[in-house]
Amino acid sequence: MQMTSEDLIEVTEFTWPKGYDADSTHAGLKPDQDDMGWIYSEEPADAAGVYTTNQFQAAPTKLTKQTINLAHKLQAVVMNAGNANSCNGSQGETDAIMMQKMAADRLQIDPHMVGxxxxxxxxxxxxxxxxxxxxxxxxxxxxxxxxxxxxxxxTHPKTITVKCLIGGKVVTTTGFCKGSGMIHPNMATMLGFVTTDAAIAGNDLQQLLSATVDETFNQITVDGDTSTNDMVVVMANGAAGNDPLKETDSDYPTFVVAFKKVLTHLAQEIAGDGEGASKLVEVNVTGVYDHLEGQQVAKAIVGSNLVKAMIFGEDGNWGRIMQAIGQTTAHVDLDGVSIAINDLQLVKNSLGTGIDDAEVSKTLNQPKVTIDVDLNAGQASGTAWGCDLTYKYVQINASYRS
Incomplete structure (x- = not known):
């Protein structure tokens, strides 16, 4: 691929960065699909991770956190579906360590290099x-x-590849993840994996990942539940040949934008593929006292079951959005709130505009619904993503184990 500095960042067809291998297989954990896989870096990679805040943190999640925290290095991650290995006591911890060792032996690397x-x-x-x-x-x-x-x-894999130019070198960053239900900050019932051939020290990568997750994966919600197994792991093996990135480098902002593009895309994919969902919902809140309050309000709106049901029913009952705002502790101009759905203004100065219900219902029939809210209380903003709440969600979760 030929790139110039003018290109800066480009989303391309999914491909692995330089120096990575991957594979999958059907081990019989699920009846009809591949259910195990791994990613492997030819050279030890700098690594970072973020993990569920659920108190019942699953054994594999806990072990991977411990492993990465040793030196912020990994060379492989092995993964499975069909069984969370969560809430299995000491046996679960023993099995997690054994799974790590089996993969390390197969790859002939140290177990402490395997997540x-x-x-x-x-x-x-x-x-x-x-x-x-x-x-x-x-x-x-x-x-x-x-x-x-x-x-x-x-319902489908969630993937993205982004290329950018760093120090005259083409750097490739690829991400994939899973997540559909039990999704709520912090993170989701999700596993996320990002590989890049950029050179960046593990501590710097950790700082970047933690900050970016706060703006992406921690701003999605489907059902208000947080899984025991959530994690996002990033590996950076330096195979692109760039000098190790530092915050002071002129190219660092380019990498940050590319990295955030990967995580934002994956977060939106999860929100749009919520269990039984028919619509992706994006909430943008402006006129906020500070960014933290903007994130809080956006998350409250997109996470409200009343709002989610309203969107599924294609009913322009904007009062449900107002109640979601009012439940937060954010600064609000009580007489100055504006609300629009897909650019149709439903509320101005905290009063309904009288827009025709049929017109609102028509725009709510779109696969993506964007809610824009102005609190008229400051200069900051916030964004969150979610989905509607459908009959299918109940059907899926009523028979999850069957």
């Missing part, structure tokens, strides 16, 4: 014979099947 990730049903022992068989089948290929092997109730 592990699991997703699926909570409280069922990890079937180690199937895990062992699955790991034995994984190869070092450029297979993209791993993007499907982590899916649970997702």
């Amino acid at each position: 592990i990730a699991s997703t699926g049903v909570i409280g069922e022992p990890l079937p180690m014979a199937k895990i062992k068989a699955g790991i034995s089948q994984l190869k070092l290929t450029k297979n993209v099947g791993v993007t499907k092997a982590i899916l649970t109730t997702d």
Whole structure:
């Protein structure tokens, strides 16, 4: 690929960055799809991670956090769907360590260079014979099947590749994730993996990841629940050949924009693929006292079951948006709030504009619904993403284990 400095950032067809391999296989954890996979860097990579805040943090999540925190280095991540290995006590912790060791032995690297990730049903022992068989089948290929092997109730893989020019070198950053239900800040029932061939120190990568997750994955919600297994892991192996990135570098902002584009896209993909969802919902709040309040209000609106049901029913009942705003502690001009849905202004100066209900219903029939709110209380803003609440959501979760 030829790039010039004018190109800066480009979204391309999904591909692995330089120096990475990946593969997937069917280990029998799920009946009809690949359910195990890995990603592998030819050279040890700098690494960073963020993890669920649920008090019942699953054994694989806890172990990966411990592993990355040793030196912010990883060379591989092995993952499975169909079983979360969560709430399994000391046996779950032993099985997580064994899964890590099996992958390390297969790759002939140190176990402390392997992260592990699991997703699926909570409280069922990890079937180690199937895990062992699955790991034995994984190869070092450029297979993209791993993007499907982590899916649970997702309807499709969620992927993106972004290229940018750093120090005259083309840097590729690729991300994929899963997540559909049990999604609420902090993070989701999600596993997210980002690989890049950029050179950036692990501590700097950690700082960038944590800040970017706050603006992306922590601003999505589907059902108000936080999983035991959530994590996002990033590996940076330096194979692009750029000098290690620092905040003071002139090219650093370019990498930050490319990196945020990857995480933003994945976050929106998760929100739009919420269990049973028919619409992606984006909430943009302006006129806010500070950014934190903007994020709080946007999240409150997109997370309100009344708002979500309103959008599913294609009913322009803007009072539900007002009540969601009022439940927060944000500064609000009580006589100066404006609300628009897909550019149709429903509220001005906290009063209804009298717009025709049929016109509102028509715009709510779109696959993406954008709610713009002005609190008239400052200069800051905030954004969050979610989806509508449908009959299908209840159907899926009423029979999740069957």
